[in-house]
Amino acid sequence: RGRGLDRGIGRGWCVDRIAWPTPASPSAPSRGRALMMSAPMPEVMLDRSPVLAFAGLGGNVGDSARTLRSAVHRLMTVPRSRMVSTSRFYRTPAWGQENQADFVNAAVAIETALAPRALLNIERDFGRTRAADGSDRWGPRILDLDILLYGDRSIDEPGLCVPHAYLHERAFALVPLLDLVSDIEIPGRGSARRALAQLDSAGIESLVER
Numbered sequence: 001r002g003r004g005l006d007r008g009i010g011r012g013w014c015v016d017r018i019a020w021p022t023p024a025s026p027s028a029p030s031r032g033r034a035l036m037m038s039a040p041m042p043e044v045m046l047d048r049s050p051v052l053a054f055a056g057l058g059g060n061v062g063d064s065a066r067t068l069r070s071a072v073h074r075l076m077t078v079p080r081s082r083m084v085s086t087s088r089f090y091r092t093p094a095w096g097q098e099n100q101a102d103f104v105n106a107a108v109a110i111e112t113a114l115a116p117r118a119l120l121n122i123e124r125d126f127g128r129t130r131a132a133d134g135s136d137r138w139g140p141r142i143l144d145l146d147i148l149l150y151g152d153r154s155i156d157e158p159g160l161c162v163p164h165a166y167l168h169e170r171a172f173a174l175v176p177l178l179d180l181v182s183d184i185e186i187p188g189r190g191s192a193r194r195a196l197a198q199l200d201s202a203g204i205e206s207l208v209e210r
Contacts, residue, residue, distance in 0.1 A: 049113070050080070050112055050113040051112065051153070052110075052111050053109070053111075053147060053149060053151065054184075055107065055145055056107050056144075056177070057106045057143065058103045058144040059141055059142050060094065060103040060104070060141065061140050061141060065207060067142060071143055075108060075110055078114065081114060084111055085180055087179035087180055089207040090105050090205060090207065092104070092171075092172035093204075095170060105172045107148065107173070108180075123143055123144070146173070148163065148164045149163050149164075149167075163186050163189065167186055167192075168189045168195040170199075171199040171200065174199070178196065
């Protein structure tokens, strides 16, 4: 386990100090109608105590900052879970497929007893359906939610790799993650801060309004 997961958490923005809009509020994302929520998330329990997970959020279609705010609110409502903190929001250059709009990215820390796949279901609430062959991996999206870390677990399953396979190569994910825990370790990779130091983070800017 990386240093700082207990004593360092909360160095980012603590969500219980922010009045997040509900998905049905006027400030929530809208595509001509109110955001339609999927069926209640199944309470998938693990045969273990809750773990501290870190998720990355991003989007570049529509009002992405507003979408991310609503996604954080949605994460605050999932069962068997407690939102711990959220990072600042960042405007970041597109990665992988560069001929598209800039993204807004953030990271959240959530204590949860849900399986990782249950958290990924939130993407569907915002209209994201991933292509089975991964052909939409680099394209524009309303919301992208990735499980970056899930406690100390290493998971390698079809459609789910934790730690995220490219976390150590993506400044847009590492910068907000380090907002949450400044000395966090990536299992099997080492220091996230050292990984970031090897990357080009030019063009990543903190947003004043989240």
